[in-house]
Amino acid sequence: MAYTPSMTRLIQELSKLPGIGEKTAARLAFHILRADGGLADGLAAALKALKEQTRLCRTCHGLTEVDPCPICASGERAADVICVVEEPADLIAIERSRGFRGRYHVLQGALSPLDGVGPEDLQIGGLLQRLRGDTVREVILATNPTVEGEATALYLARLIKPLGVRVTRIAHGIPMGGDVEYADVVTLGRALDGRRDM
Amino acid sequence: MAYTPSMTRLIQELSKLPGIGEKTAARLAFHILRADGGLADGLAAALKALKEQTRLCRTCHGLTEVDPCPICASGERAADVICVVEEPADLIAIERSRGFRGRYHVLQGALSPLDGVGPEDLQIGGLLQRLRGDTVREVILATNPTVEGEATALYLARLIKPLGVRVTRIAHGIPMGGDVEYADVVTLGRALDGRRDM
Numbered sequence: 001m002a003y004t005p006s007m008t009r010l011i012q013e014l015s016k017l018p019g020i021g022e023k024t025a026a027r028l029a030f031h032i033l034r035a036d037g038g039l040a041d042g043l044a045a046a047l048k049a050l051k052e053q054t055r056l057c058r059t060c061h062g063l064t065e066v067d068p069c070p071i072c073a074s075g076e077r078a079a080d081v082i083c084v085v086e087e088p089a090d091l092i093a094i095e096r097s098r099g100f101r102g103r104y105h106v107l108q109g110a111l112s113p114l115d116g117v118g119p120e121d122l123q124i125g126g127l128l129q130r131l132r133g134d135t136v137r138e139v140i141l142a143t144n145p146t147v148e149g150e151a152t153a154l155y156l157a158r159l160i161k162p163l164g165v166r167v168t169r170i171a172h173g174i175p176m177g178g179d180v181e182y183a184d185v186v187t188l189g190r191a192l193d194g195r196r197d198m
Numbered sequence: 199m200a201y202t203p204s205m206t207r208l209i210q211e212l213s214k215l216p217g218i219g220e221k222t223a224a225r226l227a228f229h230i231l232r233a234d235g236g237l238a239d240g241l242a243a244a245l246k247a248l249k250e251q252t253r254l255c256r257t258c259h260g261l262t263e264v265d266p267c268p269i270c271a272s273g274e275r276a277a278d279v280i281c282v283v284e285e286p287a288d289l290i291a292i293e294r295s296r297g298f299r300g301r302y303h304v305l306q307g308a309l310s311p312l313d314g315v316g317p318e319d320l321q322i323g324g325l326l327q328r329l330r331g332d333t334v335r336e337v338i339l340a341t342n343p344t345v346e347g348e349a350t351a352l353y354l355a356r357l358i359k360p361l362g363v364r365v366t367r368i369a370h371g372i373p374m375g376g377d378v379e380y381a382d383v384v385t386l387g388r389a390l391d392g393r394r395d396m
Contacts, residue, residue, distance in 0.1 A: 003261070003290060004251070004252045004261050004262060004263045005251070005263060006244070006247040006248045006250075006251040006252045006263065007248060007252055007261060009244045009247060009248070010241075010244040010245060010247070010248045012244075013237075013240045013241045013244040014241070014244075016233075016237055016240075017226050017229060017230070018225065018226070018229050019222070019225070020226075024217070026287070027216065027217070027287075028215050028216070028218075029248070030285070030286065030287050031215060031216050032215070032245065032248065033248060033252060033261070033286075035214075037249050039211075039214055040245040040246070040248060040249045041245075041249070042211045042214075043208075043211045043212070043241075043242075043245055044241075044242040044243075044245040044246050045242075046204070046207045046208040046210075046211040046212075047208060047230065047238040047239075047241055047242040047245075048238070048242050049204040049207060049208070050204045050205060050207075050208045050227070050230065050231060050238060051235050051238045051239070052204075053202070053203070053204040054202045054204045054205055054231060063201070063202050063205060063231070064202060065202045065203060065204065087228070088228065088231075089224070089225075089228050092201060
């Protein structure tokens with residue numbers, strides 16, 4: 001005898017989450033068991049609601065509960081600039097910075113031949129569609145500064161430039177509050193390349 | 199705009215779990231969203247099942263889906279020795295060691311006057327009830343070697359000894375695979391006090 005069957009089941013389900021091993025899952029399961037029933041009920045209901053209510057915007061492929069999403073539908077957001085990101089989480093991070101008032105396009109991933117992710121697996125067709133007509137004047141590529149994200153940015157730049165749309169890439173360099181001494185060589189190189197007149 | 203309402207709700211619920219802050223909760227929520235629906239469904243169903251099926255054994259107050267629990271009901275477990283632990287998780291840890299073939303009693307906590315936990319908040323009455331009659335010959339106190347666990351063990355020892363039952367405390371010392379050099383002074387003191395002839 002170890003756990004009860006229902007405890008074992010919850011531990012197994014929790015272990016499927018990223019970064020949660022069996023020990024952590026057991027700790028969480030015991031916490032849920034000790035807490036009054038509201039915690040288990042609240043979590044179960046929230047999981048159900050997420051699955052039923054959250055979907056992807058058909059225009060930008062970001063998360064939304066209404067289609068088109070509030071950003072695509074908003075008249076207050078600049079329609080002439082589209083910021084391209086890999087994942088919905090990236091969109092949310094940029095929104096939090098309050099540094100961007102245009103619209104988004106979520107690729108739902110990045111090119112990764114080793115993982116079998118090619119252009120046809122990303123939301124690239126929809127992006128090109130949005131660039132037809134004369135509305136969009138700039139596409140900001142905000143994919144991650146990883147091998148995959150850089151390859152995706154290069155691929156998109158080659159595809160979009162011939163359409164006569166300005167293509168920009170977000171800046172990379174020493175993070176604010178970071179330390180030049182401890183920055184890695186690639187980041188330092190990027191910071192030097194991207195230097196600006198003061 | 200940040201998350202969708204249902205994402206925000208799931209993140210809030212996940213943040214209630216111990217050791218899970220808002221950032222981790224968001225990461226988990228995005229993972230659940232990206233995974234096929236089975237993960238959310240499986241978790242929600244497991245939470246529901248845990249709440250409906252797992253309860254406490256009325257004899258030992260350990261977790262069970264049947265009352266009395268399999269250990270209390272088993273004829274193969276020694277009925278003359280009871281191991282007293284603080285939490286159901288402690289019972290499971292001892293079961294895993296395969297070092298004990300008697301029965302258990304789960305106190306559901308430890309004495310902690312600062313947190314307002316007194317003897318009446320623990321499952322002590324039920325334990326004393328089980329010691330009436332002549333069946334039980336030994337009570338092993340396996341509460342944690344913390345201030346609260348030690349106080350609880352002392353309190354129980356004073357209560358049980360007058361009943362003519364042998365009261366023992368699990369050994370404390372250098373953990374197996376541990377290093378004498380790095381052991382803390384309290385553990386080292388305990389290890390010396392508890393030395394045995396070889």
